[in-house]
Each structure stands twice: as structure tokens, then as C-alpha cells.
Amino acid sequence: MxxxxxxxxxxxxxxxxxxxxxxxxxxxxxxxxxxxxxxxxxxxxxxxxxxxxxxxxxxxxxxxxxxxxxxxxxxxxxxxxxxxQPLDFLPTVKEPVLLQLFFSGVLDKETILAQLRLQLQVHRDQVKVHQTEIKDAIQEITLFTKLQRDGVMWELVREFGEGYEKQYVKWLEHAIKIVEEKL
Amino acid sequence: MxxxxxxxxxxxxxxxxxxxxxxxxxxxxxxxxxxxxxxxxxxxxxxxxxxxxxxxxxxxxxxxxxxxxxxxxxxxxxxxxxxxQPLDFLPTVKEPVLLQLFFSGVLDKETILAQLRLQLQVHRDQVKVHQTEIKDAIQEITLFTKLQRDGVMWELVREFGEGYEKQYVKWLEHAIKIVEEKL
DNA sequence: AACGGCATGTAACCCGTTACATGATTAT
DNA sequence: ATAATCATGTAACGGGTTACATGCCGTT
The missing domain is CATH 1.10.10.10 (Winged helix-like DNA-binding domain superfamily/Winged helix DNA-binding domain)
Structure with a gap:
């Protein structure tokens, strides 16, 4: 669709x-x-x-x-x-990573921590991708096409991505601390 | 799968x-x-x-x-x-709302703002759902089943959801400001 | 009288991925 | 030599949604 x-x-x-x-x-x-x-x-x-x-x-x-x-x-x-079309719906998210963590109580502490640390690395890298590659691409295309108005929207959507990844990183750091302390 | x-x-x-x-x-x-x-x-x-x-x-x-x-x-x-299974992958996200906004440069300012405000309402409500219904359900099930260890993981995943929605709200407030000023 | 909950399932369809097929040019 | 880029497409399969079918019980 x-x-x-x-x-x-x-x-x-x-x-x-x-x-x-x-x-x-x-x-x-x-x-x-x-x-x-x-x-x-x-x-x-x-x-x-x-x-x-x-x-x-x-x-x-x-x-x-x-x-x-x-x-x-x-x-x-x-x-x-x-x-x-009115944006009155919640997107249906499918996040296999969260599903795995949800059921990870049966794993030992160290395995869970290894999983979380791996994800942390992935998302830290991703923050940078949004701040560099994607940001540059958008600026270039905005300048080249002179679609000023559209450029504002593109940049907003990019900022969503950056914010999402930053929040993911923050949460992973928190999760690592909790697992270290409570499991 | x-x-x-x-x-x-x-x-x-x-x-x-x-x-x-x-x-x-x-x-x-x-x-x-x-x-x-x-x-x-x-x-x-x-x-x-x-x-x-x-x-x-x-x-x-x-x-x-x-x-x-x-x-x-x-x-x-x-x-x-x-x-x-090592969590070394980025989930492939499909967010129709962001797709719409990405191409919304052709709409007039007021229509875009109406869209953003609608989403803001949806996600503000969703923050509360995570803080009340879901939180209560998890606590109840954790107490009832005595799955202490699993309860820690359930709560962590819930916190992700809450953080995600809060960041969504913050971004929407920012987006509304930008559209008001720049379009 | 109509709807929602309980409880199972099938069928048709749509969306998306992986693999396959072709074949020239250019970069490593 | 090998891989990547350009450029089109088809076929098979898997994942997921919507609609349909059945039928009792309790609530509004």
C-alpha cells in the first residue's frame, strides 16, 4: 500500500x-x-x-x-x-530484538549482557550514520533541487531517526546497568 | 519466523x-x-x-x-x-507516518500542522498507556507467577516503549515548532 | 434483540524477500 | 580474475491480514 x-x-x-x-x-x-x-x-x-x-x-x-x-x-x-489521510493510528511495530529480550529471563546474566552490549554498538554506530551520511545527503539534495520546503520536512524526518537512535542507546545503557545489578 | x-x-x-x-x-x-x-x-x-x-x-x-x-x-x-542469536542487526522499520511527512512538502502549512497535532495526541495517550495499563499488567503477572527474573526483563522492555513514546512526543512538539516557523 | 467473550479453524489475498536470469562496462 | 554498477525483469516462497464459518453463553 x-x-x-x-x-x-x-x-x-x-x-x-x-x-x-x-x-x-x-x-x-x-x-x-x-x-x-x-x-x-x-x-x-x-x-x-x-x-x-x-x-x-x-x-x-x-x-x-x-x-x-x-x-x-x-x-x-x-x-x-x-x-x-489523518494520522490517527499507531504504526504496528515489529521489533525482534525486544521480543528476544522479553523472553531472555531464562538466559544467564553474562549472555544477556553480551546481547545488550552488541546492540549498544550497533545503535551507537547508527547515531553517527544519521548525523553524518544522511544529514549530508539531505543537505546536498536540498541545495541541488532547490526544494526548500521539502528540505525542511526531510530534515525533520532525519531528526526523528537521530532522536530514535539516541534514545535507543540511552535505554541500552540503562538496561545494562539494571541487568548487572538485578540479575 | x-x-x-x-x-x-x-x-x-x-x-x-x-x-x-x-x-x-x-x-x-x-x-x-x-x-x-x-x-x-x-x-x-x-x-x-x-x-x-x-x-x-x-x-x-x-x-x-x-x-x-x-x-x-x-x-x-x-x-x-x-x-x-547475536543481536548484531538493525530491525527494518516501516513507519508510514514518517513516509507521509517526508513527502508532505506539497501540502499547505495548516494541513501539515493538523497532521502533526493529531499524531501528538495519539502518542501522548500512548505514553500514559505504557505508564499505567502495561506497567500494572506486568507487575501483576510478575507477582502472580513469581517469575522475578523474567519480570526484570519485562519491565525493561516496557521502559523502552515508554521512552520511545516520550521521544516521539518531544519530536512532534519540535516538528510543530519548526513547521510553524519555517514553512 | 444485539453485541462481546469464548474457542476453534479455513480461504483468499496482499506484501515482501530471496533466488534466478541476462549481459555489458568499469573498478579493484 | 573478481566484484560492483548499470538495468530490466520473473518465480517461488513466506509472513501477515481480512473475511468467513460455527455456535453457545452472558450482558446490555
Whole structure:
């Protein structure tokens, strides 16, 4: 469902191919939405069948021809409607890490601590990714495309990611202390 | 994949039915893992085929007979192995709300603010749910089952949820300010 | 009279991942 | 030599949701 609108959103910024879409998703929405090419290509076909995008073929040599998609009026309208859907729901989260910890009472103290320390490392690294790579990518694209308004939203979403990872790190440090003291 | 281990984990605490499992998940793991009954029943069958759980039928009148599952030795071993899997990965998050905001630059200021305010309300309520209902449920179950060790882990996971929602609220307040000022 | 709780399950469908297939060019 | 990048796609499978089916009991 949402993938359709993610693809629409990018194509609205500029006409592009399925391959391009994958790259832009990796650069920007990666931490709250991704998709594999195997899912992107059929979804683009669906969007075209629905009349929300149109394709133009750019011939190439040695590679498959490029299929460049452009958003239609109907597509813009559909996107607008989706964007206005009231955000009155809680996303259903699936966090296998928390599930493991929830049932980890049967493990010995040292094993639990090893698990928590590993996660701590992963999330500390992730804080940096948000503060450097992603921040730079957003600034560059904002400058390049001059989408000032959109840039504000992109940066806000990035800040969510940074805040999320920081809170994760803080919680892990707390969890390590508690397990050390109480188990 | 992970659902199998969630079910195993609960059945290890005490023998129970598919219907019970659904209820306990709603009370406890709901905010990082859930499943519908339509998924739980077939998964229990798979677990039984694998020899990780065994069932016993308790006849009833006026309702379908209860099928009470108990964990086996093989099941305990399988759970233990899963719990020890190194947590060296980032969970792949799908957050439709962030996706919407990412592309919301095309909306007018007031519509974006309305969206953010709605989310703010949802997450403020959610902070309270974690601080009251969920906290009480965990304390009650910990006292009742005397699973002291597990209780520590349950409480830690609950604290994650509370921290997550608080950080969400803080971010939304920040986002509202930024949109008011910069758009 | 209608709804929610108890208790099991099946069927159809959608979403997403992994693997496979092709094949030239460029970088290591 | 090997791997990565470019560029398209299909097929098989697994995970998850929604809808449907049955039927009693107690509450509103």
C-alpha cells in the first residue's frame, strides 16, 4: 500500500527509473521505508496500469533500455489524497530484538549482557550514520533541487531517526546497568 | 519466523491455548509484536509438527474443545538457541507516518500542522498507556507467577516503549515548532 | 434483540524477500 | 580474475491480514 505512494512521491520530484528509485530510497527513506527491486518493478507496473504514472523508453546499448516514469495528473491527485489521510493510528511495530529480550529471563546474566552490549554498538554506530551520511545527503539534495520546503520536512524526518537512535542507546545503557545489578 | 518463538516463549511460562496466547500478547508484547488468531493457529500446528510443543485436548460443552499446548524438551532447546542469536542487526522499520511527512512538502502549512497535532495526541495517550495499563499488567503477572527474573526483563522492555513514546512526543512538539516557523 | 467473550479453524489475498536470469562496462 | 554498477525483469516462497464459518453463553 504505502510503497506505491513512496514511489509516486519520488517520481513527483523528478522523472526516474525503477533503478533510480531504489537508490534514492537507500539514501533517504531507508530507515523508515525500503523495498527491493523485485518489489519495485511490479509495483511500478501497477501504478502505470492505474494511470498514476507514465513511462517513456530510453534506448541503451549493452544494457536493458531505461524505462523512465513520469507522474500524471491523476497520480498527483492520488498522492495528495494519501498525504491528507489523518494520522490517527499507531504504526504496528515489529521489533525482534525486544521480543528476544522479553523472553531472555531464562538466559544467564553474562549472555544477556553480551546481547545488550552488541546492540549498544550497533545503535551507537547508527547515531553517527544519521548525523553524518544522511544529514549530508539531505543537505546536498536540498541545495541541488532547490526544494526548500521539502528540505525542511526531510530534515525533520532525519531528526526523528537521530532522536530514535539516541534514545535507543540511552535505554541500552540503562538496561545494562539494571541487568548487572538485578540479575 | 519470530512468531514461532514468541508463542514458544509464552507456552514455556505455562501450558496454554491459542486463544490464551492471543490475549497474553495483547497484554504484553503488543507494542513490539502481535499476531492475529488466523496466524496463531496454523503456527501452533507447525510447532507441534516440529516436536517443539505437544497438545492435550480438554473437552468442553457448547464451545470447541480446548487444545492446550505444552513445551517439549526440544522446544526449550530451540528457544534457548534462538535467544542466543547475536543481536548484531538493525530491525527494518516501516513507519508510514514518517513516509507521509517526508513527502508532505506539497501540502499547505495548516494541513501539515493538523497532521502533526493529531499524531501528538495519539502518542501522548500512548505514553500514559505504557505508564499505567502495561506497567500494572506486568507487575501483576510478575507477582502472580513469581517469575522475578523474567519480570526484570519485562519491565525493561516496557521502559523502552515508554521512552520511545516520550521521544516521539518531544519530536512532534519540535516538528510543530519548526513547521510553524519555517514553512 | 444485539453485541462481546469464548474457542476453534479455513480461504483468499496482499506484501515482501530471496533466488534466478541476462549481459555489458568499469573498478579493484 | 573478481566484484560492483548499470538495468530490466520473473518465480517461488513466506509472513501477515481480512473475511468467513460455527455456535453457545452472558450482558446490555
Amino acid at each position: 504505502a510503497l506505491k505512494y513512496a514511489l509516486l512521491g519520488f517520481i513527483r520530484y523528478a522523472p526516474m527509473t525503477g533503478y533510480d528509485l531504489k537508490k534514492y530510497m537507500e539514501l533517504s527513506t531507508r530507515y523508515f521505508w525500503t523495498a527491493e527491486l523485485a518489489q519495485i518493478y511490479p509495483t511500478l507496473k501497477q501504478l502505470e496500469d492505474a494511470g498514476w504514472i507514465e513511462s517513456e523508453i530510453e534506448p541503451q546499448v549493452g544494457k536493458p533500455d531505461k524505462k523512465i516514469y513520469t507522474i500524471t495528473k491523476a497520480g498527483k491527485k492520488a498522492q495528495q489524497e494519501w498525504l491528507k | 519470530a512468531l514461532k518463538y514468541a508463542l514458544l516463549g509464552f507456552i514455556r511460562y505455562a501450558p496454554m491455548t491459542g486463544y490464551d496466547l492471543k490475549k497474553y500478547m495483547e497484554l504484553s508484547t503488543r507494542y513490539f509484536w502481535t499476531a492475529e488468531l488466523a496466524q496463531i493457529y496454523p503456527t501452533l500446528k507447525q510447532l507441534e509438527d516440529a516436536g517443539w510443543i505437544e497438545s492435550e485436548i480438554e473437552p468442553q460443552v457448547g464451545k470447541p474443545d480446548k487444545k492446550i499446548y505444552t513445551i517439549t524438551k526440544a522446544g526449550k532447546k530451540a528457544q534457548q538457541e534462538w535467544l542466543k
